[in-house]
Amino acid sequence: MVKTMAYLALRMGARCRNDVLATGKEWKIMSEQGQRVAVLGGGSFGTALASIASAKGARVRQWLRDPALVERINRDRVNDRYLPTFRIDDNVEASTDMQYVLSDAELVLVAIPSKAFRQVVRRAAQWITPDQILVSTTKGIEAERFTLMSEILLEETPSRHVGVLSGPNLASEIADRQLTGSVVASDDPVTRTRAQQALSCDYFRVYASNDRYGVELGGALKNIYAIAAGMAHSLGMGENTRSMLITRALAEMSRFAVHQGANPMTFLGLAGVGDLIVTCSSALSRNFRVGLALGEGKTLEEAIEALGQVAEGVNTVALIQKKAAEEDIYMPLVSGLHQVMFEGVPPHYMAKALMRGELSSDVEFTLPREETRSHHNDLTSSS
Numbered sequence: 001m002v003k004t005m006a007y008l009a010l011r012m013g014a015r016c017r018n019d020v021l022a023t024g025k026e027w028k029i030m031s032e033q034g035q036r037v038a039v040l041g042g043g044s045f046g047t048a049l050a051s052i053a054s055a056k057g058a059r060v061r062q063w064l065r066d067p068a069l070v071e072r073i074n075r076d077r078v079n080d081r082y083l084p085t086f087r088i089d090d091n092v093e094a095s096t097d098m099q100y101v102l103s104d105a106e107l108v109l110v111a112i113p114s115k116a117f118r119q120v121v122r123r124a125a126q127w128i129t130p131d132q133i134l135v136s137t138t139k140g141i142e143a144e145r146f147t148l149m150s151e152i153l154l155e156e157t158p159s160r161h162v163g164v165l166s167g168p169n170l171a172s173e174i175a176d177r178q179l180t181g182s183v184v185a186s187d188d189p190v191t192r193t194r195a196q197q198a199l200s201c202d203y204f205r206v207y208a209s210n211d212r213y214g215v216e217l218g219g220a221l222k223n224i225y226a227i228a229a230g231m232a233h234s235l236g237m238g239e240n241t242r243s244m245l246i247t248r249a250l251a252e253m254s255r256f257a258v259h260q261g262a263n264p265m266t267f268l269g270l271a272g273v274g275d276l277i278v279t280c281s282s283a284l285s286r287n288f289r290v291g292l293a294l295g296e297g298k299t300l301e302e303a304i305e306a307l308g309q310v311a312e313g314v315n316t317v318a319l320i321q322k323k324a325a326e327e328d329i330y331m332p333l334v335s336g337l338h339q340v341m342f343e344g345v346p347p348h349y350m351a352k353a354l355m356r357g358e359l360s361s362d363v364e365f366t367l368p369r370e371e372t373r374s375h376h377n378d379l380t381s382s383s
């Protein structure tokens, strides 16, 4: 009877404070009172996630660099720099004292842009214990050794409970309580379960994956195509074009992922195609907005300055272009976008990248590109 009621409650969207979750095959009613959550980073995503955990009854501390913003958050319950219309939950305490924020936290969410990620995590490491669960929410790649954020967590801290959170998660929509799905990925079941428990509520649903690498790669790669989609939008391209762009982007992302040894099936989930759709469709995405500005004829520097926030895709384009060239991976969209962003080629050149690439198969897993190419060669050599 309890199981049935719990299941029905889940289907109907259980309230946050008395959430219903699956553990193995059993449904359990779990109270979230008493969890201790730390958030590193005071941007829009960190702020939205802090309030979700707090509304579930967790004690949440959020670390920010800026003492004036900390004071305003604690006094006015608003992060006026990043989410000015969102009321922060009462149980979130902002602080500039990292030790205080991290001390005895069970779950630490790291929402720091990739450029500063290692530096912040390295500083945090002195207060992190092996039992603490660390989850990165950052969708970027560190340039020097092509390192993903969860790998930085493993390299820099003693924690063995490391995961990533990724999916179609525009922070401002989460702040508006739009129904949203996300994925927590880790090979560690404790990490998956604790993050699901801490963050799942009636408007934010967290699915689990054991493919940390694929989920994290998907989140970083889709930013590239969001820039391309923003540019296409500015250039007046229609819905057919956007649909083709998104679908070919998925093919290109999967090709890259398979080459890196990742599971391409992950790209069919929320952290792959799900995130690709939202960021290629919405001007709420910062990467999309960089593309919009480039399509309007602004330089990259002007586009970044007008944004005033981090668009991770800008660095990721350069990184993936280099990696694809080194490893001979066919990525015409990345290469076309790279030329527009860094080589002075006009934006309408992107259309050529889309239309004049090598003739190829639709889904490479059913008809490999090599087969298409060899028949094309037969035809041209016999004519």
Ligand SMILES: NC(=O)C1=CN([C@@H]2O[C@H](COP(=O)(O)OP(=O)(O)OC[C@H]3O[C@@H](n4cnc5c(N)ncnc54)[C@H](O)[C@@H]3O)[C@@H](O)[C@H]2O)C=CC1
Pocket: 041, 042, 043, 044, 045, 046, 047, 064, 065, 111, 112, 113, 114, 116, 119, 120, 137, 138, 139, 140, 169, 170, 171, 172, 309, 310, 312
């Ligand atoms: N905003 C969104 O809709 C979403 C963002 N993300 C990812 O989450 C990560 C964080 O994004 P946001 O929360 O939007 O914030 P953001 O990327 O705009 O900035 C994050 C925060 O980090 C701080 N920061 C920057 N450099 C720092 C440094 N050296 N030391 C300490 N703090 C520093 C900033 O002051 C800001 O408070 C990004 O990498 C993004 O890819 C993921 C999903 C949604």
Ligand SMILES: O=C(CO)COP(=O)(O)O
Pocket: 139, 167, 168, 169, 170, 171, 223, 226, 275, 278, 279, 284, 285, 286, 287, 288, 310, 311, 312
């Ligand atoms: O990752 C995001 C949505 O899932 C946020 O995208 P932007 O960083 O482009 O705003």
